[in-house]
Amino acid sequence: xxxxxxxxxxxxxxxxxxxxxxxxxxxxxxxxxxxxxxxxxxxxxxxxxxxxxxxxxxxxxxxxxxxxxxxxxxxxxxxxxxxxxxxxxxxxxxxxxxxxxxxxxxxxxxxxxxxxxxxxxxxxxxxxxxxxxxxxxxxxxxxxxxxxxxxxxxxxxxxxxxxxxxxxxxxxxxxxxxxxxxxxxxxxxxxxxxxxxxxxxxxxxxxxxxxxxxxxxxxxxxxxxxxxxxxxxx
Amino acid sequence: xxxxxxxxxxxxxxxxxxxxxxxxxxxxxxxxxxxxxxxxxxxxxxxxxxxxxxxxxxxxxxxxxxxxxxxxxxxxxxxxxxxxxxxxxxxxxxxxxxxxxxxxxxxxxxxxxxxxxxxxxxxxxxxxxxxxxxxxxxxxxxxxxxxxxxxxxxxxxxxxxxxxxxxxxxxxxxxxxxxxxxxxxxxxxxxxxxxxxxxxxxxxxxxxxxxxxxxxxxxxxxxxxxxxxxxxxxxxxxxxxxxxxxxxxxxxxxxxxxxxxxxxxxxxxxxxxxxxxxxxxxxxxxxxxxxxxxx
Ligand SMILES: Nc1ncnc2c1ncn2[C@@H]1O[C@H](COP(=O)(O)OP(=O)(O)O)[C@@H](O)[C@H]1O
Ligand SMILES: [Mg+2]
Numbered sequence: 297x298x299x300x301x302x303x304x305x306x307x308x309x310x311x312x313x314x315x316x317x318x319x320x321x322x323x324x325x326x327x328x329x330x331x332x333x334x335x336x337x338x339x340x341x342x343x344x345x346x347x348x349x350x351x352x353x354x355x356x357x358x359x360x361x362x363x364x365x366x367x368x369x370x371x372x373x374x375x376x377x378x379x380x381x382x383x384x385x386x387x388x389x390x391x392x393x394x395x396x397x398x399x400x401x402x403x404x405x406x407x408x409x410x411x412x413x414x415x416x417x418x419x420x421x422x423x424x425x426x427x428x429x430x431x432x433x434x435x436x437x438x439x440x441x442x443x444x445x446x447x448x449x450x451x452x453x454x455x456x457x458x459x460x461x462x463x464x465x466x467x468x469x470x471x472x473x474x475x476x477x478x479x480x481x482x483x484x485x486x487x488x489x490x491x492x493x494x495x496x497x498x499x500x501x502x503x504x505x506x507x508x509x510x511x512x513x514x515x516x517x518x519x520x521x522x523x524x525x526x527x528x529x530x
Numbered sequence: 531x532x533x534x535x536x537x538x539x540x541x542x543x544x545x546x547x548x549x550x551x552x553x554x555x556x557x558x559x560x561x562x563x564x565x566x567x568x569x570x571x572x573x574x575x576x577x578x579x580x581x582x583x584x585x586x587x588x589x590x591x592x593x594x595x596x597x598x599x600x601x602x603x604x605x606x607x608x609x610x611x612x613x614x615x616x617x618x619x620x621x622x623x624x625x626x627x628x629x630x631x632x633x634x635x636x637x638x639x640x641x642x643x644x645x646x647x648x649x650x651x652x653x654x655x656x657x658x659x660x661x662x663x664x665x666x667x668x669x670x671x672x673x674x675x676x677x678x679x680x681x682x683x684x685x686x687x688x689x690x691x692x693x694x695x696x697x698x699x700x701x702x703x704x705x706x707x708x709x710x711x712x713x714x715x716x717x718x719x720x721x722x723x724x725x726x727x728x729x730x731x732x733x734x735x736x737x738x739x740x741x742x743x744x745x746x747x748x749x750x751x752x753x754x755x756x757x758x759x760x761x762x763x764x765x766x767x768x769x770x771x772x773x774x775x776x777x778x779x780x781x782x783x784x785x786x787x788x789x790x791x792x793x794x795x796x797x798x799x800x801x802x803x804x805x806x807x808x809x810x811x812x813x814x815x816x817x818x819x820x821x822x823x824x825x
Contacts, residue, residue: 346710370712382707384700391696398697399712447712 297321297482298343298374298451303352304506305335305342312338314506316352320451320482320499325473327493327500327514328486329527335506336486337379340453344376345369356451370399373450379459379486381440385429389420389439392428396443406446413442416472434465441472452476453484458492470496490527494518502527532664537786538779539665545778546675546682547733551751552758552770553682554729560702560765561722564614564625568633570752571640572727576602576734577743578640581649584738591653592673595735599728606727607720614723615716633748640745648742656739674736681732682771685725689767698722702765750794754781757801 298320305313313335320326330336341347343354345366353362356372364372383392393413397406414421417438423431428439437457444452454473458466466489474496477483487493494500500517502510510522517523555569576598583594609632617628656670689695697718700708709715730751741747758777762769777797784796 344710346706366709367712367714376710378707378710382704382710384703384707386703387696387699391700394693395696395700395708395713396711398693401693443711 297357298484299353299355300339300343301353301355303339303342303349303354305338305347306350307338307347312506313342315508316342316503316506317508318501318511320484322498323477323480323482324499325477325483325485325497327490327497328484328503329488329490329493329500329517330503330509331526332488334503336503337455338506339503340376340378340455340484340486343369343453344374367399370447373448375444375447375449375452377440377444377452377454377457379455381436383428383436383439383443386427388425389428389431390424392439393420393442393446396446398447400446400448409446409448413445416445416475417442434461434469437461437465437469441469445476449481451482451484453486455486456488457485458487458489466492490523533786536665537782539667540671541779541782542775543667543671543675543778544782545775546678547737547774548754548758548778549682549771549774550678550729550736551733552755552762552774553685553767554726554733555755556759556762556765556767556770557685557698557722557729558726559759561698562610562614562719563705564629566726567626567629567752568636568748569726569730569755570748570750571633571636572602572606572730572748573734573737573751574640574743574745574748575605575636576731577651577738577741577747578644578649579731580735580738581651581743584651584653585649591651591656591735591738595732598735599732602731603724603728606724609727610720610723615719618719633752637745637748644745646745648744650742651738653739668740670739674740677736678733679771681729682767685729686767694718694721753794753801754797757797757804760801761804 300316300318303313303316304311316335316339318328328336328339338347342349345364349362353360355361356369356374361369361372384395390410393410394406397409400406419435420438420442423435428436431439441454441457444454457469457473461469470492473483473485485493485497494514494517497514500512500514501508502517502523510517510520512520551569551573555566558564558566558569579598580591580594583589583597584591613628613632617624653670656668656673658669659666660669660672689699697708697713698721700713701715701718705715754777758770758773761776762773777800780796780800781793785793788796
């Protein structure tokens with residue numbers, strides 16, 4: 297479904313990605329792992345089109361989208377929930393969600409999509425009129441994911457979903473991700489918490505210093521020497 | 531006492547129009563992140579258009595406003611598309627030079643086309659007096675105030691309740707994320723610049739019947755709008771409304787009680803005091819000043 301081949305990317309003159317490849321083929325959860333500053337978020341930025349790839353290609357359902365605009369990609373169903381949630385803090389919860397549905401607004405089904413998000417996150421319905429910036433971290437993450445769902449993703453990329461959240465909330469969010477995947481969405485999660493991430497994923501990729509080092513099934517990754525030594529600590 | 535009330539009313543009436551000009555500047559600043567030093571020239575252009583439509587075709591300002599406003603909206607869109615957008619990613623200093631250059635260009639264009647003399651749109655109805663409780667104002671000024679305030683409130687409503695407004699607010703807050711979630715950022719920059727320009731233009735038409743226009747008339751409005759925006763807070767629309775009313779009052783009071791020649795000085799004095807005492811504006815709410823080179 298989504299294929300990233302040998303991409304490199306720069307911030308100004310500084311190279312952030314050297315050679316990243318990954319593929320997301322079926323519905324389910326796929327993990328993109330790696331240490332801090334490895335280039336995970338940068339990879340997602342290139343996939344969603346807010347940072348241009350200096351080389352390599354991104355294809356989605358066979359269509360080359362390497363130079364497509366972020367808007368075109370969202371319309372195709374490639375949706376990015378950014379690191380740090382990036383909500384519009386002075387807008388209400390509901391307005392944040394509505395803006396997530398901007399690209400699909402013409403079919404006039406935004407209302408029913410909104411209801412579905414509220415069913416999934418009843419808490420957000422209670423807080424629909426509050427400024428998003430005033431919510432707790434966990435609630436903000438729900439708005440961020442909900443905003444992504446409003447765009448009717450085929451591939452939903454969630455960057456550091458569990459960062460800064462309490463363990464209980466993290467657990468809830470992971471089971472939520474599984475639920476979304478069961479509905480036929482490919483969920484690509486970026487995580488530093490390798491064990492949690494691999495536990496819910498069927499495939500995983502590890503990037504280090506802007507290069508894809510390991511790719512395989514979650515099982516293979518769990519058993520690989522590199523992962524056991526560097527990430528699982530045994 | 532009566533003089534004080536009379537002056538205050540005159541000042542507030544004028545201040546409503548200043549608020550409209552400033553809200554336009556603030557919208558452009560908040561969304562497009564450009565400090566438009568040519569904002570006053572947009573008012574000036576609309577004043578000339580009002581004058582010529584009245585002089586050449588006997589079109590009342592209250593009719594020509596419906597022609598001038600959409601034209602100026604289009605002018606703002608073109609400015610954004612062909613002048614501001616190409617340098618969207620330049621440094622703040624370059625942006626300032628470009629809009630300053632634009633303002634000089636428009637001033638000189640007006641000088642070449644219309645000459646240096648003062649032109650007044652003398653529309654008799656606008657000069658008739660209307661009195662309540664011993665306070666008198668001309669119909670022109672009252673209309674200007676009412677229309678301006680109605681438009682400022684309409685803009686608040688637009689920003690708060692409509693999808694366009696929500697998109698504009700999202701853009702003002704975080705344009706990268708807005709783009710990321712699929713909002714066509716450049717298109718909405720055109721909308722913001724068009725709206726901001728249209729508001730300046732409407733203010734120009736409304737002022738036409740009681741202020742004369744000349745090629746440098748815009749400079750005064752740019753200054754006023756800046757003071758109002760600094761007073762009310764960058765990106766803060768409600769602050770602009772209150773700031774506009776306040777500045778209109780200050781200017782008029784200074785003109786009446788000190789010296790008409792010192793009106794501008796009073797405006798500047800307010801500006802400097804605010805910058806010294808509370809650079810973030812009286813009502814706060816400044817949006818990422820660093821991005822436009824204000825920090
Ligand atoms: N906005 C930016 N400007 C410049 N360099 C950046 C920016 N964002 C990230 N980087 C650099 O790019 C590299 C990869 O960062 P990132 O993709 O955020 O890593 P990760 O998400 O894996 O922690 C790091 O060296 C980081 O310092
Ligand atoms: Mg990251």
